[in-house]
Amino acid sequence: MINKIKTLPLPAALLAALVGCAPDFDDAPALVDGPRILALQAEPAERAPGEPVRLTALVAAPPGTPTPTPTLRWCSTARPVAEGRVGAADCLDGTALAAGPATVVPADACAVFGPSPATEPDRVPRPADADATGGYHQPVHAALPGAAAVGRVRLRCPLPSAPAPVAARFAREAPRNANPVVTAAPLAEADGVWALAATVDAPEAYLRYDLAAADLEAVDEVHTASWYATAGELEVLAGPGEPPRARFRPAADAAAVWLVVRDDRGGVAWVVWSR
Amino acid sequence: MTAWLLWVGLLASPPDDAPEAATVAADGDAATVAADGDAATEEDSVVVRARRVPPPPAGSTVVDPGEARRVAGTGGDPAVAAQSMPGVARPPAGSGQLSLWGASGSETRVLVDGVPIPALFHEGGLRAVLPPALPGALAITPAAFGPEHGHAIGGLVEVETAPPTASRLALEAAVDPIDATALVEGRPHPDVALLVAGRYGWFDQVLPTLAPGAEVLVPASAFRDYAARAVWERGRDATSVLALGAFDTVDRAGRATQPGVTPRERHTRRFHRVILRHDQGPASLTAWVGLDDEARTARFGPLEASVAADTTRGGVRATTRHGGLLLGLDAEATHHAGTRAGTPSLPRREGDASVFGQAPGDDVGQDAWTVLQVTTAAFARLDLRLFERLDVSPGLRVEPAFVRGDRRLPGRPGAVEAGYDRTDFPVDPRLSLELALGGGLALRAAGGRYRQLVDPADASPLYGSAALDAAEAWHGLAGLRWRGGVEVEATAFGRRATGLAVRSPDPALGEALVDAGEGRAFGGQLGLRLPTWAGWSGAAHYTLAWSDRRDALGVWRPFEQDQRHTLTASLGFARGPWRVGARLRVATGAPRPRVVGGVFDAAHDRFDPLFGAEPERLPTFRQLDLDAEYAATIGDVEVAGLATVLNATAAENVEERVYRFDYGARAGLTGVPLTGLLGVRVRLP
Numbered sequence: 001m002i003n004k005i006k007t008l009p010l011p012a013a014l015l016a017a018l019v020g021c022a023p024d025f026d027d028a029p030a031l032v033d034g035p036r037i038l039a040l041q042a043e044p045a046e047r048a049p050g051e052p053v054r055l056t057a058l059v060a061a062p063p064g065t066p067t068p069t070p071t072l073r074w075c076s077t078a079r080p081v082a083e084g085r086v087g088a089a090d091c092l093d094g095t096a097l098a099a100g101p102a103t104v105v106p107a108d109a110c111a112v113f114g115p116s117p118a119t120e121p122d123r124v125p126r127p128a129d130a131d132a133t134g135g136y137h138q139p140v141h142a143a144l145p146g147a148a149a150v151g152r153v154r155l156r157c158p159l160p161s162a163p164a165p166v167a168a169r170f171a172r173e174a175p176r177n178a179n180p181v182v183t184a185a186p187l188a189e190a191d192g193v194w195a196l197a198a199t200v201d202a203p204e205a206y207l208r209y210d211l212a213a214a215d216l217e218a219v220d221e222v223h224t225a226s227w228y229a230t231a232g233e234l235e236v237l238a239g240p241g242e243p244p245r246a247r248f249r250p251a252a253d254a255a256a257v258w259l260v261v262r263d264d265r266g267g268v269a270w271v272v273w274s275r
Numbered sequence: 276m277t278a279w280l281l282w283v284g285l286l287a288s289p290p291d292d293a294p295e296a297a298t299v300a301a302d303g304d305a306a307t308v309a310a311d312g313d314a315a316t317e318e319d320s321v322v323v324r325a326r327r328v329p330p331p332p333a334g335s336t337v338v339d340p341g342e343a344r345r346v347a348g349t350g351g352d353p354a355v356a357a358q359s360m361p362g363v364a365r366p367p368a369g370s371g372q373l374s375l376w377g378a379s380g381s382e383t384r385v386l387v388d389g390v391p392i393p394a395l396f397h398e399g400g401l402r403a404v405l406p407p408a409l410p411g412a413l414a415i416t417p418a419a420f421g422p423e424h425g426h427a428i429g430g431l432v433e434v435e436t437a438p439p440t441a442s443r444l445a446l447e448a449a450v451d452p453i454d455a456t457a458l459v460e461g462r463p464h465p466d467v468a469l470l471v472a473g474r475y476g477w478f479d480q481v482l483p484t485l486a487p488g489a490e491v492l493v494p495a496s497a498f499r500d501y502a503a504r505a506v507w508e509r510g511r512d513a514t515s516v517l518a519l520g521a522f523d524t525v526d527r528a529g530r531a532t533q534p535g536v537t538p539r540e541r542h543t544r545r546f547h548r549v550i551l552r553h554d555q556g557p558a559s560l561t562a563w564v565g566l567d568d569e570a571r572t573a574r575f576g577p578l579e580a581s582v583a584a585d586t587t588r589g590g591v592r593a594t595t596r597h598g599g600l601l602l603g604l605d606a607e608a609t610h611h612a613g614t615r616a617g618t619p620s621l622p623r624r625e626g627d628a629s630v631f632g633q634a635p636g637d638d639v640g641q642d643a644w645t646v647l648q649v650t651t652a653a654f655a656r657l658d659l660r661l662f663e664r665l666d667v668s669p670g671l672r673v674e675p676a677f678v679r680g681d682r683r684l685p686g687r688p689g690a691v692e693a694g695y696d697r698t699d700f701p702v703d704p705r706l707s708l709e710l711a712l713g714g715g716l717a718l719r720a721a722g723g724r725y726r727q728l729v730d731p732a733d734a735s736p737l738y739g740s741a742a743l744d745a746a747e748a749w750h751g752l753a754g755l756r757w758r759g760g761v762e763v764e765a766t767a768f769g770r771r772a773t774g775l776a777v778r779s780p781d782p783a784l785g786e787a788l789v790d791a792g793e794g795r796a797f798g799g800q801l802g803l804r805l806p807t808w809a810g811w812s813g814a815a816h817y818t819l820a821w822s823d824r825r826d827a828l829g830v831w832r833p834f835e836q837d838q839r840h841t842l843t844a845s846l847g848f849a850r851g852p853w854r855v856g857a858r859l860r861v862a863t864g865a866p867r868p869r870v871v872g873g874v875f876d877a878a879h880d881r882f883d884p885l886f887g888a889e890p891e892r893l894p895t896f897r898q899l900d901l902d903a904e905y906a907a908t909i910g911d912v913e914v915a916g917l918a919t920v921l922n923a924t925a926a927e928n929v930e931e932r933v934y935r936f937d938y939g940a941r942a943g944l945t946g947v948p949l950t951g952l953l954g955v956r957v958r959l960p
Contacts, residue, residue, distance in 0.1 A: 025935040025942065029534045040877045081787050082778055084620040084629055084636040085883035086876040093874070093885055126782040129619070129638035132577070142877070151877035211641040222577075226880045264577070266878060 030228045032258070035061040035068055037142050038228055038270070039260045040151025045267040046135075046177040048156040049109040055102050055153070057142050058270050062230045063254035068144050074098040075139035075150070078112050078128060086150050087139040094141050094148060102140050109138040110157035127160070133221070133265045134208040135177075154266040162209050170216055174207040177265040180223060182244075184259070184271035194248040198271055200225075200261050221263045228258040250275075332707050333719035334752045334766050334800075335416035336361050340437065343413060345847060347858040348900035348921060350453065350952075353410050354395055354403030357432060359845070361802050361816040362417030364838045365862035365896055368930045368946040371396035374836040375417035376768055377796030377822025378429025379625060381730065382746075385432045386424070388517065389592055390550050390563045391607075395432055397476065397523050398496035398542065401453055404521035406472035406502050408447065408458045411437035418770055419721035419750040422654040422670030422705040423594070423603060428727045428748035428772050436517065439468030439506050452952070453478045454498070468506040475499055479526075497524045512555045520547035530944075532632040533881040534936050536576040544569045558595040565589065573621045575635050580617025584732055586610065599658040605674075606651045611731030614643045619738050619787060624778060625835050626826055628868050628886050631931045631944070634879065642686070642737035647679045648728050656705070664712075670705040676728060676745065684785040685737040695741055701726050715758040719766075722751035733776045733788055740776075740786040748772035748794075762804040769797040777826045789827055794834065796822040815844035832866075833890060839863040840895075855903045864893030864929070873938030882937045893932065898947070899923045906956075915956040925949040 032038075039058040047053045057070045075091030076098045083089075090096035098106065111118045114136035117125035130136055137152035154177055159167040185197040203223055207216045225244040227236055231251040238245040248257050256274035343349065343356035357373060358366055364374040371394055372380030385395045387405065396403055403410070416431040424431055444461035454477060460470040476498035483495065500521035507514045522545045529538040548565040570583040587610045594603035618636040623629060656670035676699040683695045705723035712718060725748045733739040754766030775792030782789075798820030805813040818841040822834040840863045847856040869887035876883045901923050906915035922928075929943030 025940055027534060027936050029936045037875060037877060079636075080778065080780060081782055082618075082620040082624065082627055082636070084618070084634060086878055089628070089886065092883060124784040126779075126784050126787060129640045131637045132639050137878070147875075149875035149877045150883070224880075260880070262878075262880065268877075 030226075030234060032060045032062060032228050032230050032256070034147075035059060035065060035144055036147055036228075037070060037144060037149035038226075038258055039262075039268050040072075040140060040142055040149065041179060041268045041270075042151075042153040042266070043179065044176065045179045046154040046156050046265070047105045049105050050107045051156075052104050053102075053153060055140060055151075057149070057151075058258065058260065059144065060228055060256070060258050060272075063256055063274055070142040070144045070149075072102045072140055072142050073100070074102045074106055075141055076106075076112070079139075081126065081129075086152065087141075091139050091141060092150055094143060097141050105138055105153060105155070109155050110136065113138050114155050114157040115160050116157060130209075133206070133219070135265055137266060152266060159209055161211075163214055166209070166215055170207060170209065174216070175204070177206065177221075177263070177267050178204065179267040180261045180263050180269045182259065182261045182269045182271050184273065187273045187275070192249060194250070194255075194257065194273065196244075196246045196248060196257055196259070196273055198244045198259055198261075200243065203263065206265065221265055221267075224262050224264070226260045226262070228260070230255045230257075332416055332419065332421055333709065333721040333754065334362065334419060334768065335414055335431075336802075337412055337414040339412055340407075340410050343410075344407075345854070345856060346845060347847075347856040347902045348919070350401070350451065350919070351449075352403050352407050354405055354407075354413060354434065355401070357395060357413060357415055358400065359843050359858060359860070360415045361800060361843075362415060362430065362818065364818075364820075364836055364841055365843075365860055366400055367865065368928075369399050371398050371400040372836075373415075373430075373432060374838075375415065375430030375432075376770065376798070376818075377794075377820050377834060377837060378417075378770065379834075379836060382427060382429030382727065382772075383432060384424065384427035384429075385434075387434045387519065387548070388436055388550055388552060389433075389561055390548055390565070390590070391426070391588075392519075392521075392548060392565075393544065393546050393567055393569075395434070397498040397500070397521065398525045398544070399478070401478065401496075402474070402476065402498065404500050404546075405434065405519065406456055406458060406474055406500060407449075408456075408460075408470070408472055409436050409502050409504075409519075411435045418768055419705075419707070419723060419752050421668065421707060422656050422672040422703070422723070423601070423605075425605070425652055425654075425672055425674050425703070425725065426607070426650070426727055428725045428746050429770075436504070439470065439504075439508075449956075452481050466508050468504075468508070470502070470504045472503075473499070473501045479524075495525070498522060512553075514553045515551075517550040517552070518548065519550075520545070530632050530933060531575065531634065532630075532884075532934050532936055532938070533576070533634050533879075536634070538573065538575045538632070540571070540573045542569075542571045557597075559593065561590075561592040563590055563592075571622060573617075573635070575621075578618065578635055578637055580621035580635065582613070582615045582622060582732070584611055584613040586612075586731070599660075601654075601656040601658070603654045604652070605654065607649070609646075609648045609731065611646045611648075611734075612643075613645070613732055613735060615735055615738050616641045626777065626824060626832070630868055630870060630884055630934065632933055633884060634881060637879070640685075640737050642735045644735050644741075645681045646731040646734045647677075648731065649677045650674050650728070664710060666709045668707040670707075670723075672703045672705065673701070674703065674726065675700050678728065680734055680741050682736050683741045697744075699726075699745060701745070701747075717756045717758075718753070719756055720751075720753040722749070724749050729776060729790070735787075736785045737787065739788040740779075740790075742786055743776050743788060743790045744774055746772060746774040746776070746790070754800075760806050760808075762802075762806075764802040765799065766802075767797075767799045769795075771795050775824070777824075780827050791827040793825040794823070795831075796820060796834070810848050810850040811846070812848075813844070813846040815842070817842045835866055837863075837866055852906045853903070854906075856901070858900045860896065860898050860900075862896045864895055866890040866892050867932055870932075870934060870938050870941065873934075875937075884934065884938045894929045894943070896928045896946075897924070897926045898928060899926075917953070917956060919952040921950040921952070922947045923949065 041056045043054045061067045077088045077096045079088040110116045115127040136155045139152045142149045181201040183199045188195040203221045208219045210217045233249045235247040260270045340353035343353035346356040349355040412435045414433040420431045447458040449456045456474045458472040479495040479497040502519040504517045525542045527540045546567045550563040552561045565588040567586040572581045590607035620636040652674035654672040659667045678697040681694045703724040707721040710718040729743040752768040756764040772794035774790045776788045777792035779789045800818045802816040822837040823831045824834045842861040845858045869891040870884045871887045872885045873882035902919040904917045928946045930946040931944040
């Protein structure tokens with residue numbers, strides 16, 4: 001599979017159709033032309049409330065550009081039930097953040113963002129829904145001057161919606177998530193084109209609570225690779241499930257390429273090639 | 276971009292005695308029918324069997340199918356003309372919903388011979404779900420309808436099927452780029468009339484060839500519909516059985532803000548109705564059963580959501596009239612079995628803060644539930660004439676309702692599943708009056724209270740709530756109508772709704788939705804109808820309206836289908852073999868969430884939008900449609916050439932906003948460009 005990603009801005013073009021004319025933008029989502037947060041990594045990748053965690057942001061910038069250090073703070077409000085975004089509105093715009101740096105998972109994380117809401121005298125709040133891997137997540141806001149991102153840390157919460165034996169087995173046997181391990185091959189260059197390759201460890205198997213069967217099922221996690229680069233032309237040569245490979249023709253002498261590998265449970269790792 | 280399509284139609288052996296346009300003036304139980312919509316005169320009047328059509332309530336509009344077919348841009352489908360009638364907001368491209376005076380499509384009830392159907396149009400709104408030969412009178416009442424009807428806090432769309440007319444076997448077929456229709460009708464016995472009709476839509480196969488990428492906005496629906504009717508007429512009495520149904524499947528591949536992701540959605544909708552009706556003198560009895568099923572599956576990359584429902588429905592309706600008193604019973608039962616899986620953010624609800632192409636949430640759930648709703652309404656209306664100039668029609672509708680659900684809370688291990696029963700006993704007053712002021716001028720007013728049971732799809736313990744009560748609305752309107760040579764009507768209207776199901780900002784278990792939403796709509800409408808003169812005819816109507824909604828957070832905001840200004844004008848000219856027509860539509864753009872930027876979602880490698888406090892509006896919509904027809908008879912064959920031009924001024928109407936991957940730039944997804952349709956119609960005797 002070859003997927004060309006232009007990291008040079010292109011002029012806008014109009015796609016004409018009989019009904020419903022759709023414009024094209026100068027889309028260059030992989031372009032790094034200034035300081036930009038590409039990923040947030042939690043180490044360990046899955047933590048319970050009250051446990052310490054080390055958060056690292058991948059801040060990408062063109063070579064020679066100062067790389068600022070982002071401010072990392074926990075979001076404190078749950079997103080509404082039908083909110084499609086990664087966090088609540090006041091998390092995304094940074095107006096409802098916990099005080100202090102994000103170093104310990106908040107003690108109420110499973111209550112606010114998970115399946116165990118704090119009960120009130122006259123009502124039982126609706127618990128959050130898990131994602132497709134059965135996971136719950138504590139959002140974290142990362143801010144740079146002029147750029148922001150929201151990532152999240154996978155929470156180790158109990159399974160109150162599961163039968164007690166299943167919940168006990170989950171607590172006992174379900175392994176916590178670990179970040180993928182990505183190893184970059186040395187950069188090989190020929191005729192001004194970079195050949196880029198990396199290896200990723202095998203996806204982990206994990207236990208997921210199946211709502212319909214009310215039981216645990218073993219599932220393999222899924223890795224996805226995202227490429228980013230400074231100005232140039234980047235061709236992604238590997239498809240899903242294949243070791244990441246790409247070609248890059250930089251537009252300038254000083255250039256860089258970033259590969260971010262995410263697993264679908266929230267784990268993340270990255271490698272960088274630069275010259 | 277201009278496209279010329281060939282539109283070919285074949286019509287075989289229409290009944291010679293079928294008036295194309297008919298105005299029915301009820302007088303007792305017989306009726307006088309005047310062809311072509313002219314007033315009945317001694318010379319051309321004939322007495323035929325026809326169903327009594329009560330006078331339309333204030334604010335409503337009734338058109339006959341012949342008149343509806345001549346509206347430019349409808350493609351000859353009479354029910355599609357409903358989209359251009361007074362009180363109807365301009366539907367967005369690709370929408371089959373009718374928004375009446377600021378009410379949503381789901382708040383408006385669509386009736387065929389008094390029996391509810393899920394929608395009047397196939398997905399996309401290009402064609403009605405009824406074969407073109409079936410609709411008789413089409414009435415739209417945007418608000419304040421009488422006590423004969425309930426179950427809706429918005430408006431009412433009523434289709435009366437055309438009475439049988441063919442005196443011998445008749446065949447009819449038509450083909451165009453959108454669909455093919457066929458009709459067989461006849462009288463195997465002088466007292467028995469049969470009709471079978473069907474339609475096969477192929478627009479889903481034509482559109483991808485003609486318009487690559489068009490399915491982004493305009494769903495290309497694979498649609499079918501059918502109708503079969505048998506009528507047994509005995510003097511003034513008639514018994515009929517009508518079976519009808521429609522199928523829609525829409526596969527849509529949209530445009531996502533997230534690079535590399537193509538959202539896909541499949542929507543299927545089917546319904547069937549069998550309607551038994553008996554008319555005997557002033558009394559009428561209707562019994563019906565129906566099956567509805569609907570399923571929607573959406574995929575956005577690895578995220579998937581699905582909603583499905585199987586609904587069994589049935590009802591009995593009886594009315595009788597004694598002088599000025601109309602009495603009736605209206606019982607209805609609905610059993611809904613719903614399943615749903617995936618994120619609560621799909622399907623989107625009105626008022627959700629999200630934009631076209633935005634990724635849905637990654638949270639998932641799963642639910643299955645059943646709901647039984649039974650209503651037994653009794654209604655009465657007294658039509659009084661006072662002082663020879665004041666018509667007053669007070670009415671009352673008493674509609675006891677019983678609702679039973681199988682689960683109140685989301686499924687939990689070990690929990691005993693507790694169902695629920697709920698009863699309601701509303702008494703809804705209705706009033707309509709008309710005061711003749713002389714000189715053709717009349718003052719008209721109407722109002723009442725209306726209720727609508729919760730949509731069973733909202734009763735999911737996980738995604739909705741089993742605790743939702745019925746919504747309620749008060750309607751009121753008043754206006755003046757002058758009928759001289761010209762008919763002018765000015766109407767002011769208002770509607771206030773409470774108990775609408777909306778998202779809960781802080782939901783309790785089993786209450787993702789709450790019935791705390793409110794709605795208000797008010798405004799005025801001015802209509803002008805020109806008499807036919809020297810071949811000319813015309814009509815225009817303008818609506819100034821405000822429609823707002825208030826969610827559980829208590830802040831009024833514009834309703835997503837709010838159109839502040841709506842102007843529709845049509846002009847026609849017919850002389851000899853020529854007929855030409857034009858339709859102009861101008862409408863304020865719909866509100867949309869205002870995007871003020873984006874923030875990177877590092878968990879999903881995409882950007883999420885940031886919204887401003889106030890919504891913005893799409894640009895004003897303007898479209899001029901033209902059509903011309905030339906008919907000639909060659910021997911026994913009638914041949915007609917038909918040309919239609921959609922969007923004759925090539926206006927670039929923005930139907931939706933689309934955004935760059937980082938929400939840093941936006942553009943408009945435009946609707947129908949300048950499009951020409953050429954066709955031929957052949958009629959064989």
